[in-house]
Amino acid sequence: MYNKYIEKIKTYEAGKPIELVVREYGIEPKDVVKLASNENPLGCSTKVAEAIAKNANRASIYPDDSMYELKKALSKRFGVDRNDIIIGAGSDQILEFISHVKLNQNSSILTSNITFAMYEIYAKQFGAKVIKTPSYKHIVNEFKEAIKEHNPDIVYICTPNNPTGDATKRDDVFEIIKATPKESLVVVDCAYMEYVEDEEYKLEPKDFISFSNVIYLGTFSKAYGLGGMRVGYGIANRDLIKILYKVRPPFNITTLSLLSAIEACRDEEFVKKSVALNREQMQRYVEFANKNNLEYIPSFTNFITYIFKEQNSSTIATNLMKKGIIIRDLASYGLNAIRITIGLSEQNDKLFKELSKEL
Numbered sequence: 001m002y003n004k005y006i007e008k009i010k011t012y013e014a015g016k017p018i019e020l021v022v023r024e025y026g027i028e029p030k031d032v033v034k035l036a037s038n039e040n041p042l043g044c045s046t047k048v049a050e051a052i053a054k055n056a057n058r059a060s061i062y063p064d065d066s067m068y069e070l071k072k073a074l075s076k077r078f079g080v081d082r083n084d085i086i087i088g089a090g091s092d093q094i095l096e097f098i099s100h101v102k103l104n105q106n107s108s109i110l111t112s113n114i115t116f117a118m119y120e121i122y123a124k125q126f127g128a129k130v131i132k133t134p135s136y137k138h139i140v141n142e143f144k145e146a147i148k149e150h151n152p153d154i155v156y157i158c159t160p161n162n163p164t165g166d167a168t169k170r171d172d173v174f175e176i177i178k179a180t181p182k183e184s185l186v187v188v189d190c191a192y193m194e195y196v197e198d199e200e201y202k203l204e205p206k207d208f209i210s211f212s213n214v215i216y217l218g219t220f221s222k223a224y225g226l227g228g229m230r231v232g233y234g235i236a237n238r239d240l241i242k243i244l245y246k247v248r249p250p251f252n253i254t255t256l257s258l259l260s261a262i263e264a265c266r267d268e269e270f271v272k273k274s275v276a277l278n279r280e281q282m283q284r285y286v287e288f289a290n291k292n293n294l295e296y297i298p299s300f301t302n303f304i305t306y307i308f309k310e311q312n313s314s315t316i317a318t319n320l321m322k323k324g325i326i327i328r329d330l331a332s333y334g335l336n337a338i339r340i341t342i343g344l345s346e347q348n349d350k351l352f353k354e355l356s357k358e359l
């Protein structure tokens with residue numbers, strides 16, 4: 001009836017939308033605090049918002065399918081050639097392209113134990129096997145052993161890692177790459193790289209161009225505040241980009257999304273401001289955890305994971321939602337934990353107040 005692999009897939013569970021809380025609990029939209037999907041609490045750059053408003057009537061026009069201006073902006077920002085770039089409707093779409101060109105029912109992927117769920121979902125769509133290392137962290141020796149034993153077709157390195165927030169040292173990333181045969185592809189997913197300030201963990205897309213089998217993924221959804229516009233990018237050796245282009249549908253980025261991303265590239269100040277706010281408010285989350293004797297994973301991102309010993313994460317998530325606070329329950333990842341996006345100071349105040357009552 002259907003592709004036999006599809007029925008077995010667990011559907012991706014996205015962060016709950018504000019509309020659902022409004023509908024189910026009768027809370028006014030303005031009173032809902034959404035700290036569930038790692039969006040930028042500052043919204044997007046006002047320059048982007050102005051450009052969208054000014055160009056709204058361009059909605060009737062197909063986008064520039066060569067994405068010339070956006071590629072030019074990215075090539076300037078990262079010091080890479082425009083031929084080494086592919087743009088996707090979110091980096092998610094590039095994950096799909098990658099799976100399309102690499103996977104079938106005889107192949108396999110390797111990931112860390114707890115990581116971004118879409119790697120597994122896409123692999124299963126193509127009937128590929130999913131191999132996971134024992135740890136949620138990307139441990140070089142665990143990757144080396146699994147690569148040797150299983151010879152996976154794709155090796156995923158998610159750094160910083162979602163949903164745990166930890167990151168992999170630059171040297172370790174390159175060690176994993178070196179241990180991967182040239183026939184396999186290494187995907188270095190850096191959706192949260194803008195938040196990383198420690199040089200030992202910082203990665204630049206241009207460092208990967210010389211490899212024939214490595215792709216760097218980035219997104220405008222997080223620090224650039226454009227989650228709703230769906231723009232992500234892949235940067236790699238142009239031969240690999242050419243292959244990915246074969247599975248890209250035409251006009252995969254909307255006219256207004258393209259325009260938003262181009263404008264966002266012109267406002268690096270906005271990103272700096274977002275990162276600074278995140279740093280300051282993250283400190284409050286660490287202090288809250290320490291004060292309440294809560295276990296947490298030190299985070300390199302714009303979210304933090306609190307792990308519970310006595311309480312139940314799903315109960316906490318539901319109780320907070322009834323108060324109009326949406327966070328992410330990590331029970332589906334096999335963790336008795338919640339993931340909270342770092343919000344504005346007043347949003348975080350509300351979270352601390354209500355979470356304290358649950359502890």
Ligand SMILES: Cc1ncc(COP(=O)(O)O)c(C=O)c1O
Nearest residue numbers: 090091092116162191219221232
């Ligand atoms: C690690 C990671 N990769 C990729 C994505 C996909 O992001 P987008 O499709 O919005 O670019 C996400 C989104 O949460 C993520 O956390």
